[in-house]
Amino acid sequence: MRACKALIRHCRFYPIDSVLSLGVIALIIWVLWASISWIVQAADWSVVSSHLPLFASGSYPLDQRWRPLLWISLLAALTLITLIVPIKRGSNRWMGMVLPWCWVFMIPLGLVLMAGGLGLTPVPSRAWGGISLTLLLTVCSAVLALPFGILLALGRTSDLPVLRHSSRLYIDVMRAVPLIAVLFFGKLLIPLFLPMQLEINQVLRAVVAFALFAAAYVAEDVRGGLQAIPETQREAAAVLGLSPLQSLQLVVLPQALRIAIPALTNQAIGLLQNTSLMALLGLVELLGIAQNLLANPAFIGRHLEVYVWLGALYWLFCTAMALLARKIEHSGPTLNGRSA
Amino acid sequence: MKGTRRWLLQLAVVVLLLTLMGVLINNLAVNLLRTGLGLSFSWLSRPTGFALAEHALPYSPSDSYAWALFVGWINSLKVISAGLVAATILGVLAGSARRSTNPLLRALAALYVSVIRQIPLLLQLFFWYFVALLGLPQSNPSPLGSLFTLTNQGIAVLGVHLSVEFTAVLLALSVFTGASIAEVVRGGLDSVPRGQWEAFRSLGLSERLGLRKVVLPQALPAILPGLSSQYLNLAKNSTLAIAIGYSDLYSVSDTSITQTGRAIEGFLLLLLSFLLLNLLINGVMQLLNRAVIRRGQRS
16 A cells, blocks of 8 residues: 555656656566466476476485485474564573574484484485485585684684684685586595595585585675674673683674674575586486486476476575574574573 | 793694695595506697587687687686676666666566575576577577577677577576676665765756766775675686586586596696686776775865
């Protein structure tokens, strides 16, 4: 209603602008109409609907498919719960305490469900694929990149020259090279740099390469957060008798990380999007599955359907991540388990 | 006391880093000996034996690897520089549109930014290549005749022929980076105090003139750093061209490495080329930055 009033007022003041707007409206209606009629009539969605399990878990063994599906559903459920349950200070403290631990628990759970062990049949990483692999790659590399990135940021801002320069060199070189080169390096060269006997699988190599790359970007974001903390905070901590390590751990880092959350969210979203590059290097994550499907002669000319479906999925994941991050940002200091 | 501790800590870090490097290099040496590769750059002068689909300079499969890499570098430079221009135009337009007085334009720009930024670039590249460009008809009689033709063989504008691969990479890079630049521009515009907008409006300047003459010049110092990091991203992202077979620097390096097995040397060269490219972009942006700041001080 308010938007309507604003629109009417706008038309009275800017007549030429309004004519232009009408043109844009006509264009939008035409595009919408064409898209909807394509989605409903022209598009053949069977290429997507008949391969839903493939998109979810790749070539995971048929009788074990419930494992990746269970993990994806749990992640989705947890996301919904986190977004819906209001975390206010004081009320719902119980939820505020339990939810972060649930999230932490999802990572080992995902690894066990995918890889097997603890009574589950082992499934080699060759057979992993689809959404479950995309999410696993994202989560594992993010978890590795965050502490490494924080260490790099601390090194970069340290007043010890050796630490500062070596961190800086690492960050600058990593930020100068394209990700695909780092991944390629990981695929080809990590085996060359390791002792002969030590063979690590393809997924782990990808995770390591992603983490090493992302850490350099995380470091710059955390450094931004560190620089935003006034020197008086450290001084106050010192006056209270905290050791430099304690002051860092209890005073500086919690504040710096909170400031860095929006930037770190963007990094996490970028990481999720970048996992699609593994499709070029032989992992069948979401995009890799799609390319394999489209290489099948039975689905010639079905590119648009598959890409629209994939685009919608990625959009959904990224938006969910952005919403989650906003929730964390606004949830207040109860987040780290200590009361406000 | 504190000084000695600092020195000890630094010494420990140095020893740790050196040990790590020593172990890695030792492993590398052992592995290179085992595979009988060794390190050498003599392969650079050997003929490649592969053809490049696109080359701005004369090139044939009998030319050397070094020349092939250079041609790839030129191809990269071509798509990057075209992409920089297109992305900047798109980004500035979309970013300004988000602060326009027209609500429709604002919504449209917001939609563009939010959709494009949440979808992986590689997927967008595939879309432009396989759907938008290869989906075009074989021959497409256009009303402009020979001035502009758009077919699945490529695009011809005024006699200049652009290949489908080049066009797809260019479109994907500029649309994707344009959305990020739009956010940078919006942030820059927001950094200009509200009063400046009100001032030019009350002076009777049109929105477009006010934006160009009053707001944008003041927003530039806030925009430029973000812009240069987006430019660097665009340059790095141009390596995705390998996915659709555009012979850029990365794609030529990849083929060379696969053919010769010289992974380390190839990777070192790639690293150097990208450092060079980064220095180039950074240098130009710094010159621009300095010019903007100087102009700001003079006026």
